[in-house]
Amino acid sequence: MILEKTPPITITNDELYDRVKISVSGKNLKKVLIIPPDYTRLYSGAGVITAMYHEILTKSFGCQVDIMPALGTHVKMSRQEWESFFGKEIPYEKMIVHSWREDVCSVGTVPGEFVREVSEGLVTDDIPVMINRRITDRSYDLIISVGQVVPHEVAGMANYTKNILVGCGGEQIINASHMLGAFYGMERIMGKDFSPVRKVFDYAEEKFLKPLPIMYVLTVATGENGLTHLHGVYIGRSRALFERTVEKSREKNLIHLDRPIKKAVVYLDEKEFKSTWLGNKAIYRTRMAMADGGKLIVIAPGAQRFGEDAENDRLIRKYGYAGRKKVLELVKENPDLKQNLSVAAHLIHGSSDGRFEITYAARFLTKEEIEGVYFTHADFDETVKKYPPDLLKDGFNDVCGEEIFYISNPALGLWIYEEKPNEVY
Numbered sequence: 001m002i003l004e005k006t007p008p009i010t011i012t013n014d015e016l017y018d019r020v021k022i023s024v025s026g027k028n029l030k031k032v033l034i035i036p037p038d039y040t041r042l043y044s045g046a047g048v049i050t051a052m053y054h055e056i057l058t059k060s061f062g063c064q065v066d067i068m069p070a071l072g073t074h075v076k077m078s079r080q081e082w083e084s085f086f087g088k089e090i091p092y093e094k095m096i097v098h099s100w101r102e103d104v105c106s107v108g109t110v111p112g113e114f115v116r117e118v119s120e121g122l123v124t125d126d127i128p129v130m131i132n133r134r135i136t137d138r139s140y141d142l143i144i145s146v147g148q149v150v151p152h153e154v155a156g157m158a159n160y161t162k163n164i165l166v167g168c169g170g171e172q173i174i175n176a177s178h179m180l181g182a183f184y185g186m187e188r189i190m191g192k193d194f195s196p197v198r199k200v201f202d203y204a205e206e207k208f209l210k211p212l213p214i215m216y217v218l219t220v221a222t223g224e225n226g227l228t229h230l231h232g233v234y235i236g237r238s239r240a241l242f243e244r245t246v247e248k249s250r251e252k253n254l255i256h257l258d259r260p261i262k263k264a265v266v267y268l269d270e271k272e273f274k275s276t277w278l279g280n281k282a283i284y285r286t287r288m289a290m291a292d293g294g295k296l297i298v299i300a301p302g303a304q305r306f307g308e309d310a311e312n313d314r315l316i317r318k319y320g321y322a323g324r325k326k327v328l329e330l331v332k333e334n335p336d337l338k339q340n341l342s343v344a345a346h347l348i349h350g351s352s353d354g355r356f357e358i359t360y361a362a363r364f365l366t367k368e369e370i371e372g373v374y375f376t377h378a379d380f381d382e383t384v385k386k387y388p389p390d391l392l393k394d395g396f397n398d399v400c401g402e403e404i405f406y407i408s409n410p411a412l413g414l415w416i417y418e419e420k421p422n423e424v425y
Contacts, residue, residue: 010229020052023235031064032057033140035163037147038069039081042272043228043412044148045219047085053144054090068096070167073174074308104130104170107208110200118199122183129204130170146217149245150253151414153284153349154181156195157249159218160242161205178345186284186349191254191414193246218245222252223412257417260291261405267389269409270302277308280350281410283358289415294356299383304364315343320373321350
């Protein structure tokens, strides 16, 4: 079941509602679990879709509807965030909070031999697959996983089975998948299907998830002037459906440039980005377009911390964004980092490896905090005055005779410059 449009026409709410309704028509449903993304996918269209399913299932079917956001390691939504994402018709009290350390059970193990094969020998360990026990308890007639397919630094393309295996996953698969992606290399993964991590997810889908009553609702979205444009909605279960969504996302979310960026200014919406764990999308979504010796300025009015939980925050402050080579050494030398490989992967993702300078202008993080994790500090008020987000347009701008490239939301794209274009893209 597919619904897609191309600019300037985007999918209307009426069209979307009809498609959502059709997807559950004729089904005998009494109890349904909806798994939307967390607040970091505010502009995915998933909040509106979740609200539509909730209305249709409760009013037309009389269903019990549970909602469990795919948090992964992120913090739960506040009431304000919940209402901003889903509206006020779904009570905040209905939120089920996934705990990646406590609420999971084993469904199987991806063997090390398979991991070795898909990673070209870079990783050889078994990967235990643990997911939230609600998904496996067979009490639901239908599990609806809603989310956006967009370039991703770990899986290549976000969502589909990632929403279940990582968003509702346990510590082992979160750590292992993040480190597998980091070992293999972001530039080899982002914006592509069939990455080593995605192949691990495909193995788990085929061997462990197949009996579960999961239906995926996949979106392709872009943003402009603070608005979300929904270009495609794909509903079903098959991998072929995911591949259609990937194709559409690569058409809409990969931005090819005719020259490298010497100076980039990336704005992080304070409603969406409250940590560098989330905000470092500004780094890895632009690194394939940044010139060597260039400068990336991240304007982060909402960033208050580094990690999304206390332990991850502590580890980031302790080791910093030290670069791939140094982080791999730190993993070997320090048990606390070795036991938290998703943090180690995040530290790799958040570094330019010395290729370009990363400057953070944050309202709530101090100069000492920012420099302590190996970023450059810039005064927030001075930076916003020099590069006013409300006056800049996405793309190249002239600011007092200086060319800068502005990005209003790094979550909605992947920026690429290639001297010799790679046909894979």
